Amino acid sequence: MDTSQAIRKRWAARAYLDKEVERETIRQILDTARWAPSGSNIQPWRVEVVTGEAKDKLGAAMAAARAGGEAERPEYDYYPGTWVEPFDSRRKACGLALYKAQEIRREDKEKRMAAWLANYHFFGAPVGLFFFMDRSMSAGGFLDMGIFIQSVMLAATDQGLATCPQASLASYPDIVRKALGVPENMLLLCGMSLGYAATDAPVNSYRTERAPVDEFATFHG
Numbered sequence: 602m603d604t605s606q607a608i609r610k611r612w613a614a615r616a617y618l619d620k621e622v623e624r625e626t627i628r629q630i631l632d633t634a635r636w637a638p639s640g641s642n643i644q645p646w647r648v649e650v651v652t653g654e655a656k657d658k659l660g661a662a663m664a665a666a667r668a669g670g671e672a673e674r675p676e677y678d679y680y681p682g683t684w685v686e687p688f689d690s691r692r693k694a695c696g697l698a699l700y701k702a703q704e705i706r707r708e709d710k711e712k713r714m715a716a717w718l719a720n721y722h723f724f725g726a727p728v729g730l731f732f733f734m735d736r737s738m739s740a741g742g743f744l745d746m747g748i749f750i751q752s753v754m755l756a757a758t759d760q761g762l763a764t765c766p767q768a769s770l771a772s773y774p775d776i777v778r779k780a781l782g783v784p785e786n787m788l789l790l791c792g793m794s795l796g797y798a799a800t801d802a803p804v805n806s807y808r809t810e811r812a813p814v815d816e817f818a819t820f821h822g
Contacts, residue, residue, distance in 0.1 A: 602759050614764065615719070667718060731792045766792075
């Protein structure tokens with residue numbers, strides 16, 4: 602699979618097969634992703650990989666916090682406080698399409714909550730990853746981390762695996778940090794589900810669109 606194919610083939614899977622991913626395969630993915638570029642080669646990434654009982658216990662703890670009404674407390678603002686166009690319309694279309702794929706009506710609060718809690722259980726994936734960087738990093742560190750995380754997803758795609766990058770897995774950083782023994786100087790950016798996609802699951806029929814080149818690029822000269 603070439604790079605262009607991997608970029609176009611990658612998608613966010615929200616249902617996974619009950620099929621183990623070998624540790625060596627995970628290592629190969631990270632071994633490829635570690636070659637991602639970073640400013641001055643600082644390589645600010647740290648990855649915590651969870652599987653088996655460790656994953657299940659951590660997922661249950663996060664889900665219990667959310668179901669119990671505990672406020673989410675991510676360590677940075679992922680989204681803006683006020684939305685402007687075209688971003689507001691895009692996010693709304695994304696949410697509507699996702700719920701439609703799952704046949705969840707807007708007024709069905711119980712199903713909406715169940716769908717949200719599935720985030721914390723890694724959508725049934727056998728592997729969860731948490732991405733951290735040192736708090737001393739500035740905005741450039743976020744750029745470096747984004748490049749690295751994309752590299753992880755593309756390397757996984759090349760291995761025939763599916764992923765879902767999740768800001769929701771950074772909603773309870775204290776729970777994650779305590780469970781994994783991560784020190785306070787490390788900032789939790791996001792998590793990711795990794796595994797073999799359940800391609801027949803209705804939620805996995807959902808795909809997002811992309812704006813054409815002429816909407817975001819201007820050529821000069």
